[in-house]
Amino acid sequence: xxAEGGRRITAGELAGLTGGRLVGSADVVGDGVAPLxxxxxxxxxxLVTRRYLPYFQRSQAAVVLCxxxxxxxxxxxxxxxxxxxxxxxxxxxxxxxxxQPAWTPGVHPSVVIGRRxxxxxxxxxxxxxxxxxxVRLGRNVRIDAGCVLGDGVQIGDDVRLYPQVVCYxxxxxxxxxxxxxxxxxxxxxxxxxxxxxxELPRKVPQIGRCVIGDDVEIGANTTIDRxxxxxxxxxxxxxxDNLVQVAHNVRIGARCLIAAQVxxxxxxxxxxxxxxxxxxxxxxxxxxxxxxxxxxxxxxxxDTDAGATVSGYPARPHREFLRAQAALYRLAQIVDxxxxxxxxxxxxxx
Numbered sequence: 001x002x003a004e005g006g007r008r009i010t011a012g013e014l015a016g017l018t019g020g021r022l023v024g025s026a027d028v029v030g031d032g033v034a035p036l037x038x039x040x041x042x043x044x045x046x047l048v049t050r051r052y053l054p055y056f057q058r059s060q061a062a063v064v065l066c067x068x069x070x071x072x073x074x075x076x077x078x079x080x081x082x083x084x085x086x087x088x089x090x091x092x093x094x095x096x097x098x099x100q101p102a103w104t105p106g107v108h109p110s111v112v113i114g115r116r117x118x119x120x121x122x123x124x125x126x127x128x129x130x131x132x133x134x135v136r137l138g139r140n141v142r143i144d145a146g147c148v149l150g151d152g153v154q155i156g157d158d159v160r161l162y163p164q165v166v167c168y169x170x171x172x173x174x175x176x177x178x179x180x181x182x183x184x185x186x187x188x189x190x191x192x193x194x195x196x197x198x199e200l201p202r203k204v205p206q207i208g209r210c211v212i213g214d215d216v217e218i219g220a221n222t223t224i225d226r227x228x229x230x231x232x233x234x235x236x237x238x239x240x241d242n243l244v245q246v247a248h249n250v251r252i253g254a255r256c257l258i259a260a261q262v263x264x265x266x267x268x269x270x271x272x273x274x275x276x277x278x279x280x281x282x283x284x285x286x287x288x289x290x291x292x293x294x295x296x297x298x299x300x301x302x303d304t305d306a307g308a309t310v311s312g313y314p315a316r317p318h319r320e321f322l323r324a325q326a327a328l329y330r331l332a333q334i335v336d337x338x339x340x341x342x343x344x345x346x347x348x349x350x
Contacts, residue, residue, distance in 0.1 A: 007031065007097050011063045014044065015081045017096065018089040023071060024079035030062045033090070033097060044093065045077075046086035065089050103142060114151065132169065150186070156214070167210075170226050174214035174236070182221040186210035189225040189232075189248025189266060204228060206248060213237070219244065219260070228266075235272065253290070271306070293318075 009017070012026030030044040036052055039045040039061035046065040047056045056064065057075035064077050065086035083089040105122035107113075112130045119137035126145040135149050138157035143149075147161050150169035158176045161167075165179045168186030179185070191204035208227020212234045218224070219242035225232055228248045234240070235254040245263045246252070252264075253272035262276045265284035270276075274288050277296035282288065289306030299313030311321040 007099075009044075009093070009096060011079050011081065014063060014065075014093065017092050018065070018081060018083050020065070020081040020083040020089060021071075022079075022081055024063075028062050028079045031097070033094065034061070036061060036064070044097075046090060047076075048086050065093075120157075126163075138175065144181075162220075168226065170209040171212070172209055173212045174216070176215045177212055178217040180218060180220040180222075180242070183218050184221075184223040185212065185218075186226040187223060189228050191228050191248060191266075208232065208249065213254070216240070222246075225250075230267075241278075247284070259296070 008029050008031045010026060011022055011024065011028040014030070015022040030042055032043045034040065034043040034045055036045045036047065036055035036059040039059055041060050041062055043061050044063050044065070045059060045061035047070050048067060053073070056073070059077055061077050063079045063081060066080045066082055067084070067086065068082055071080065071082045103124055105124050107123070107125045108127045108129070110127050111125050114131055114133035114135065116133055117131045117135040119141065120139040122140060123137055124142045126143060128145055129143050129147045131149045132151035132153065134152050136154045138155060138159065140158045141155055142160045144161060144163040146164040148166045150167060150171070152169050153167045153171045155173045156175035156177070159173055160178045162179065162181040164181055165183045166185070167173070171186035186209070188206040191206060192201035193204060194201050206226050206228050208229055209231045210224055210226045211231050213236035215237045216234050217239045219240055221242055222240055222244040224234065224246040225248040230249045232246065232248055233251045235252055235256065237254050238252055238256040238258070240258045241260040243261050244258055247264060247266040249267040250264050250270070252270045253274065255272055256270060256274045256276070258276045259278040261279045262281070264270065264282045267284055268282050268286045268288070270288045271290040273291045275293045277294055277298065279296055280294040280298045281300065283301045286300060286303055288300070288304045289308065291307045292304045293309040294300055294304070294315060295309065295311040295318065298311050298315040300310065300315040304310055304315070309318040310316060311318045
């Protein structure tokens with residue numbers, strides 16, 4: 001995709017920016033980044049694994065960021081920048097070609113501001129946002145259209161709330177947090193006490209907070225409940241995808257990666273550096289050890305050891321899950337053999 005504003009970078013500049021080794025002409029110019037199979041003659045691209053070699057060999061890209069094993073690969077674009085990890089190298093390239101647009105401080109006339117709410121300049125608050133009483137905003141906070149911040153909400157510096165984010169009273173957000181459109185923070189957890197036969201369940205008041213640490217990013221339409229008695233806490237540097245549900249009293253450690261449609265039931269403790277694959281489900285009152293990995297659609301109903309990788313439902317060690325799946329697939333052949341033996345035995349009796 002071509003960069004806006006006519007931004008360009010030469011292969012020589014690319015090598016200097018990424019610390020890579022240039023193969024080919026330093027004067028080749030790129031003005032965008034695209035996948036190998038869609039890159040045009042003015043695009044930069046990248047090659048990470050052999051799986052994409054056929055695309056590389058047919059690619060029209062101007063320059064390709066390559067791992068060292070592909071430096072002398074036959075075919076493909078002649079101009080290459082050799083780096084240990086092309087994905088990491090792109091982190092230096094993308095802001096140069098696609099810089100973030102500047103934002104303009106100010107408060108839209110339609111904003112509703114409660115008593116004793118305050119902020120540190122500069123901030124930008126968009127149309128029809130609502131700030132309750134005694135809300136506190138740090139410096140460089142951007143609040144987009146239609147956001148609602150309940151009474152007493154606290155937000156740190158350099159925070160971005162995209163349109164229609166709602167923070168209930170009792171929400172505390174750290175510095176450099178990003179919450180995408182439709183995020184709901186601090187809503188009541190699912191807490192009820194069953195009554196005698198025929199009576200309605202009785203709601204347990206949810207009086208804890210929802211605490212979001214520094215450098216957290218929260219995907220669109222994700223919901224994070226407030227605590228019932230204790231707080232719900234998201235640790236620093238954790239990244240959460242779209243459509244994730246985090247229940248009351250959950251504590252998620254630092255630097256966790258949580259993919260789309262994960263559900264975490266109440267009072268579960270997820271330690272630091274955990275990865276939860278898409279649609280994984282964690283039952284309540286569990287402990288997921290540091291660095292553990294739950295693969296996609298894994299259903300965890302018991303504690304998980306630090307560093308473990310678990311899969312399936314109920315979740316079990318990944319190798320054990322794969323062996324069980326392989327055995328299941330062989331079962332059809334075994335049934336066929338058994339049926340053939342039964343038919344042979346029946347025929348011999350006739």
